[in-house]
Amino acid sequence: MKLTIRELYDKMLQNMGSSGWWPAESKAKIIVGAIMIQNTNWKNADKAVANFRQQTNFNPDQILQLSTEELQAIVQPAGFYKNKSRAIKAIFSWLSKYNYDYSRIYQTFGVSLRNELLRLHGVGDETADVLLTYIFDVPTFISDKYARVLFTQLGVSGLTNYQSLAKQVKLSKNFTSEEAQDFHGLIDEFGKIYFHPLTKFQESFLADDQLIL
Known part of the structure:
Protein backbone atom coordinates (compact mmCIF):
# COMPACT_ATOMS: atom_id res chain seq x y z
CA MET A 1 0.00 0.00 0.00
CA LYS A 2 1.20 3.51 -0.80
CA LEU A 3 1.31 5.81 2.21
CA THR A 4 1.74 9.54 2.71
CA ILE A 5 3.73 10.79 5.71
CA ARG A 6 0.50 11.39 7.60
CA GLU A 7 -0.84 7.94 6.76
CA LEU A 8 2.43 6.38 7.88
CA TYR A 9 2.16 8.07 11.27
CA ASP A 10 -1.49 7.08 11.64
CA LYS A 11 -0.73 3.46 10.79
CA MET A 12 2.18 3.30 13.24
CA LEU A 13 0.06 4.86 15.97
CA GLN A 14 -2.78 2.42 15.31
CA ASN A 15 -0.49 -0.61 15.45
CA MET A 16 1.86 0.47 18.24
CA GLY A 17 -0.02 2.94 20.39
CA SER A 18 1.45 6.22 21.55
CA SER A 19 5.20 6.16 22.16
CA GLY A 20 5.14 8.50 25.15
CA TRP A 21 8.28 10.23 23.86
CA TRP A 22 10.35 12.08 25.04
CA PRO A 23 10.30 10.24 28.38
CA ALA A 24 11.31 13.08 30.71
CA GLU A 25 9.92 15.00 33.63
CA SER A 26 11.29 18.37 32.49
CA ASP A 125 21.08 19.34 12.54
CA GLU A 126 19.60 16.42 14.48
CA THR A 127 19.93 18.02 17.90
CA ALA A 128 18.47 21.28 16.58
CA ASP A 129 15.42 19.43 15.28
CA VAL A 130 15.05 17.53 18.56
CA LEU A 131 15.11 20.82 20.46
CA LEU A 132 12.60 22.42 18.09
CA THR A 133 10.25 19.46 18.47
CA TYR A 134 10.50 18.71 22.18
CA ILE A 135 11.58 22.00 23.76
CA PHE A 136 9.92 24.65 21.61
CA ASP A 137 6.93 22.54 20.46
CA VAL A 138 7.56 23.23 16.77
CA PRO A 139 6.33 20.24 14.71
CA THR A 140 9.54 19.05 13.03
CA PHE A 141 10.55 15.78 11.42
CA ILE A 142 13.69 14.27 12.94
CA SER A 143 15.61 12.50 10.17
CA ASP A 144 17.72 10.29 12.44
CA LYS A 145 19.27 6.95 11.55
CA TYR A 146 16.16 4.92 12.37
CA ALA A 147 14.06 7.23 10.18
CA ARG A 148 16.49 6.86 7.27
CA VAL A 149 16.50 3.07 7.59
CA LEU A 150 12.70 2.96 7.74
CA PHE A 151 12.20 5.26 4.79
CA THR A 152 14.76 3.28 2.77
CA GLN A 153 12.79 0.12 3.49
CA LEU A 154 9.67 1.95 2.33
CA GLY A 155 11.22 2.69 -1.05
CA VAL A 156 12.91 6.08 -0.61
CA SER A 157 16.38 6.05 -2.21
CA GLY A 158 19.56 8.03 -1.65
CA LEU A 159 19.30 8.49 2.11
CA THR A 160 22.99 8.77 2.89
CA ASN A 161 22.97 11.31 5.72
CA TYR A 162 20.72 13.46 7.88
CA GLN A 163 20.16 16.22 5.34
CA SER A 164 19.39 13.78 2.52
CA LEU A 165 16.11 12.94 4.27
CA ALA A 166 15.48 16.20 6.11
CA LYS A 167 15.32 18.21 2.88
CA GLN A 168 12.60 15.87 1.57
CA VAL A 169 10.33 15.73 4.61
CA LYS A 170 8.47 18.71 6.04
CA LEU A 171 5.59 17.93 8.35
CA SER A 172 2.35 19.42 7.11
CA LYS A 173 0.43 21.90 9.21
CA ASN A 174 -2.02 19.19 10.26
CA PHE A 175 0.68 17.69 12.52
CA THR A 176 0.46 18.98 16.06
CA SER A 177 3.61 19.31 18.16
CA GLU A 178 2.50 16.31 20.22
CA GLU A 179 2.06 14.21 17.07
CA ALA A 180 5.49 15.24 15.78
CA GLN A 181 7.00 14.19 19.11
CA ASP A 182 5.13 10.91 19.02
CA PHE A 183 6.10 10.23 15.38
CA HIS A 184 9.80 10.40 16.22
CA GLY A 185 9.27 8.13 19.19
CA LEU A 186 7.29 5.60 17.17
CA ILE A 187 9.96 5.44 14.48
CA ASP A 188 12.71 4.83 17.01
CA GLU A 189 10.68 2.23 18.91
CA PHE A 190 9.84 0.53 15.60
CA GLY A 191 13.53 0.48 14.72
CA LYS A 192 14.48 -1.15 17.99
CA ILE A 193 12.03 -3.98 17.24
CA TYR A 194 12.42 -4.53 13.51
CA PHE A 195 15.93 -3.37 12.50
CA HIS A 196 18.05 -5.75 14.60
CA PRO A 197 18.59 -7.55 12.29
CA LEU A 198 17.12 -5.64 9.37
CA THR A 199 15.55 -8.80 7.94
CA LYS A 200 12.94 -8.59 10.73
CA PHE A 201 11.37 -5.67 8.86
CA GLN A 202 9.69 -8.21 6.57
CA GLU A 203 7.75 -9.44 9.62
CA SER A 204 6.44 -5.96 10.44
CA PHE A 205 3.07 -4.38 9.70
CA LEU A 206 4.80 -2.03 7.23
CA ALA A 207 6.48 -4.75 5.15
CA ASP A 208 4.15 -4.35 2.17
CA ASP A 209 3.96 -0.57 2.19
CA GLN A 210 5.61 2.13 0.10
CA LEU A 211 6.07 5.74 1.13
CA ILE A 212 5.12 8.68 -1.08
CA LEU A 213 7.12 11.84 -0.41
Whole structure:
Protein backbone atom coordinates (compact mmCIF):
# COMPACT_ATOMS: atom_id res chain seq x y z
CA MET A 1 0.00 0.00 0.00
CA LYS A 2 1.20 3.51 -0.80
CA LEU A 3 1.31 5.81 2.21
CA THR A 4 1.74 9.54 2.71
CA ILE A 5 3.73 10.79 5.71
CA ARG A 6 0.50 11.39 7.60
CA GLU A 7 -0.84 7.94 6.76
CA LEU A 8 2.43 6.38 7.88
CA TYR A 9 2.16 8.07 11.27
CA ASP A 10 -1.49 7.08 11.64
CA LYS A 11 -0.73 3.46 10.79
CA MET A 12 2.18 3.30 13.24
CA LEU A 13 0.06 4.86 15.97
CA GLN A 14 -2.78 2.42 15.31
CA ASN A 15 -0.49 -0.61 15.45
CA MET A 16 1.86 0.47 18.24
CA GLY A 17 -0.02 2.94 20.39
CA SER A 18 1.45 6.22 21.55
CA SER A 19 5.20 6.16 22.16
CA GLY A 20 5.14 8.50 25.15
CA TRP A 21 8.28 10.23 23.86
CA TRP A 22 10.35 12.08 25.04
CA PRO A 23 10.30 10.24 28.38
CA ALA A 24 11.31 13.08 30.71
CA GLU A 25 9.92 15.00 33.63
CA SER A 26 11.29 18.37 32.49
CA LYS A 27 12.52 20.18 29.42
CA ALA A 28 15.92 20.59 31.04
CA LYS A 29 16.20 16.81 31.22
CA ILE A 30 15.27 16.53 27.55
CA ILE A 31 18.04 18.98 26.66
CA VAL A 32 20.54 17.01 28.72
CA GLY A 33 19.40 13.76 27.13
CA ALA A 34 19.60 15.19 23.61
CA ILE A 35 23.26 16.11 24.15
CA MET A 36 24.23 12.96 26.05
CA ILE A 37 22.85 10.62 23.35
CA GLN A 38 25.09 12.09 20.65
CA ASN A 39 27.48 9.46 19.24
CA THR A 40 26.64 6.87 21.88
CA ASN A 41 23.83 4.53 22.96
CA TRP A 42 21.06 5.05 25.49
CA LYS A 43 22.77 2.85 28.08
CA ASN A 44 25.76 5.17 28.26
CA ALA A 45 23.68 8.31 27.88
CA ASP A 46 21.38 7.25 30.71
CA LYS A 47 24.33 6.91 33.09
CA ALA A 48 25.27 10.52 32.46
CA VAL A 49 21.64 11.65 32.69
CA ALA A 50 21.39 9.88 36.06
CA ASN A 51 24.48 11.78 37.20
CA PHE A 52 22.81 15.08 36.28
CA ARG A 53 19.74 14.08 38.28
CA GLN A 54 21.82 13.20 41.32
CA GLN A 55 23.99 16.32 41.21
CA THR A 56 21.57 18.99 39.96
CA ASN A 57 18.05 17.50 39.71
CA PHE A 58 18.11 19.11 36.23
CA ASN A 59 17.98 22.60 37.69
CA PRO A 60 19.46 24.77 34.89
CA ASP A 61 21.02 27.28 37.27
CA GLN A 62 22.66 24.50 39.26
CA ILE A 63 24.00 23.01 36.03
CA LEU A 64 25.55 26.37 35.11
CA GLN A 65 27.14 26.64 38.55
CA LEU A 66 29.12 23.43 38.06
CA SER A 67 32.82 23.83 37.47
CA THR A 68 34.30 22.51 34.24
CA GLU A 69 35.81 19.57 36.12
CA GLU A 70 32.53 18.74 37.89
CA LEU A 71 30.56 18.92 34.67
CA GLN A 72 33.02 16.74 32.76
CA ALA A 73 32.90 14.11 35.50
CA ILE A 74 29.10 14.01 35.27
CA VAL A 75 29.14 13.74 31.49
CA GLN A 76 31.98 11.19 31.25
CA PRO A 77 29.87 7.99 30.95
CA ALA A 78 28.34 9.36 27.73
CA GLY A 79 31.74 9.83 26.09
CA PHE A 80 33.13 12.92 24.32
CA TYR A 81 32.86 14.51 27.75
CA LYS A 82 34.79 17.70 26.93
CA ASN A 83 32.72 18.52 23.87
CA LYS A 84 29.40 17.56 25.48
CA SER A 85 30.22 19.57 28.60
CA ARG A 86 30.84 22.64 26.45
CA ALA A 87 27.54 22.03 24.67
CA ILE A 88 25.61 21.81 27.94
CA LYS A 89 27.18 25.07 29.15
CA ALA A 90 26.51 26.80 25.84
CA ILE A 91 22.86 25.78 25.60
CA PHE A 92 21.89 26.55 29.18
CA SER A 93 23.86 29.82 29.17
CA TRP A 94 21.94 30.89 26.06
CA LEU A 95 18.61 29.84 27.56
CA SER A 96 19.38 31.68 30.78
CA LYS A 97 19.51 34.98 28.87
CA TYR A 98 15.78 34.51 28.30
CA ASN A 99 15.07 33.15 31.81
CA TYR A 100 14.33 29.72 30.27
CA ASP A 101 11.13 31.15 28.81
CA TYR A 102 10.79 28.86 25.79
CA SER A 103 7.71 30.59 24.43
CA ARG A 104 9.47 33.93 24.57
CA ILE A 105 12.49 32.50 22.77
CA TYR A 106 10.32 31.13 19.99
CA GLN A 107 8.46 34.44 19.68
CA THR A 108 11.79 36.25 19.53
CA PHE A 109 13.35 34.19 16.73
CA GLY A 110 10.37 32.62 14.94
CA VAL A 111 11.37 30.77 11.79
CA SER A 112 15.04 31.68 12.34
CA LEU A 113 15.15 29.76 15.64
CA ARG A 114 16.70 26.66 14.03
CA ASN A 115 19.61 28.70 12.65
CA GLU A 116 20.05 30.29 16.07
CA LEU A 117 20.25 26.84 17.69
CA LEU A 118 22.81 25.69 15.13
CA ARG A 119 25.11 28.50 16.26
CA LEU A 120 25.39 26.93 19.71
CA HIS A 121 28.37 24.70 20.39
CA GLY A 122 27.55 21.02 20.01
CA VAL A 123 24.19 21.56 18.30
CA GLY A 124 24.02 19.98 14.84
CA ASP A 125 21.08 19.34 12.54
CA GLU A 126 19.60 16.42 14.48
CA THR A 127 19.93 18.02 17.90
CA ALA A 128 18.47 21.28 16.58
CA ASP A 129 15.42 19.43 15.28
CA VAL A 130 15.05 17.53 18.56
CA LEU A 131 15.11 20.82 20.46
CA LEU A 132 12.60 22.42 18.09
CA THR A 133 10.25 19.46 18.47
CA TYR A 134 10.50 18.71 22.18
CA ILE A 135 11.58 22.00 23.76
CA PHE A 136 9.92 24.65 21.61
CA ASP A 137 6.93 22.54 20.46
CA VAL A 138 7.56 23.23 16.77
CA PRO A 139 6.33 20.24 14.71
CA THR A 140 9.54 19.05 13.03
CA PHE A 141 10.55 15.78 11.42
CA ILE A 142 13.69 14.27 12.94
CA SER A 143 15.61 12.50 10.17
CA ASP A 144 17.72 10.29 12.44
CA LYS A 145 19.27 6.95 11.55
CA TYR A 146 16.16 4.92 12.37
CA ALA A 147 14.06 7.23 10.18
CA ARG A 148 16.49 6.86 7.27
CA VAL A 149 16.50 3.07 7.59
CA LEU A 150 12.70 2.96 7.74
CA PHE A 151 12.20 5.26 4.79
CA THR A 152 14.76 3.28 2.77
CA GLN A 153 12.79 0.12 3.49
CA LEU A 154 9.67 1.95 2.33
CA GLY A 155 11.22 2.69 -1.05
CA VAL A 156 12.91 6.08 -0.61
CA SER A 157 16.38 6.05 -2.21
CA GLY A 158 19.56 8.03 -1.65
CA LEU A 159 19.30 8.49 2.11
CA THR A 160 22.99 8.77 2.89
CA ASN A 161 22.97 11.31 5.72
CA TYR A 162 20.72 13.46 7.88
CA GLN A 163 20.16 16.22 5.34
CA SER A 164 19.39 13.78 2.52
CA LEU A 165 16.11 12.94 4.27
CA ALA A 166 15.48 16.20 6.11
CA LYS A 167 15.32 18.21 2.88
CA GLN A 168 12.60 15.87 1.57
CA VAL A 169 10.33 15.73 4.61
CA LYS A 170 8.47 18.71 6.04
CA LEU A 171 5.59 17.93 8.35
CA SER A 172 2.35 19.42 7.11
CA LYS A 173 0.43 21.90 9.21
CA ASN A 174 -2.02 19.19 10.26
CA PHE A 175 0.68 17.69 12.52
CA THR A 176 0.46 18.98 16.06
CA SER A 177 3.61 19.31 18.16
CA GLU A 178 2.50 16.31 20.22
CA GLU A 179 2.06 14.21 17.07
CA ALA A 180 5.49 15.24 15.78
CA GLN A 181 7.00 14.19 19.11
CA ASP A 182 5.13 10.91 19.02
CA PHE A 183 6.10 10.23 15.38
CA HIS A 184 9.80 10.40 16.22
CA GLY A 185 9.27 8.13 19.19
CA LEU A 186 7.29 5.60 17.17
CA ILE A 187 9.96 5.44 14.48
CA ASP A 188 12.71 4.83 17.01
CA GLU A 189 10.68 2.23 18.91
CA PHE A 190 9.84 0.53 15.60
CA GLY A 191 13.53 0.48 14.72
CA LYS A 192 14.48 -1.15 17.99
CA ILE A 193 12.03 -3.98 17.24
CA TYR A 194 12.42 -4.53 13.51
CA PHE A 195 15.93 -3.37 12.50
CA HIS A 196 18.05 -5.75 14.60
CA PRO A 197 18.59 -7.55 12.29
CA LEU A 198 17.12 -5.64 9.37
CA THR A 199 15.55 -8.80 7.94
CA LYS A 200 12.94 -8.59 10.73
CA PHE A 201 11.37 -5.67 8.86
CA GLN A 202 9.69 -8.21 6.57
CA GLU A 203 7.75 -9.44 9.62
CA SER A 204 6.44 -5.96 10.44
CA PHE A 205 3.07 -4.38 9.70
CA LEU A 206 4.80 -2.03 7.23
CA ALA A 207 6.48 -4.75 5.15
CA ASP A 208 4.15 -4.35 2.17
CA ASP A 209 3.96 -0.57 2.19
CA GLN A 210 5.61 2.13 0.10
CA LEU A 211 6.07 5.74 1.13
CA ILE A 212 5.12 8.68 -1.08
CA LEU A 213 7.12 11.84 -0.41
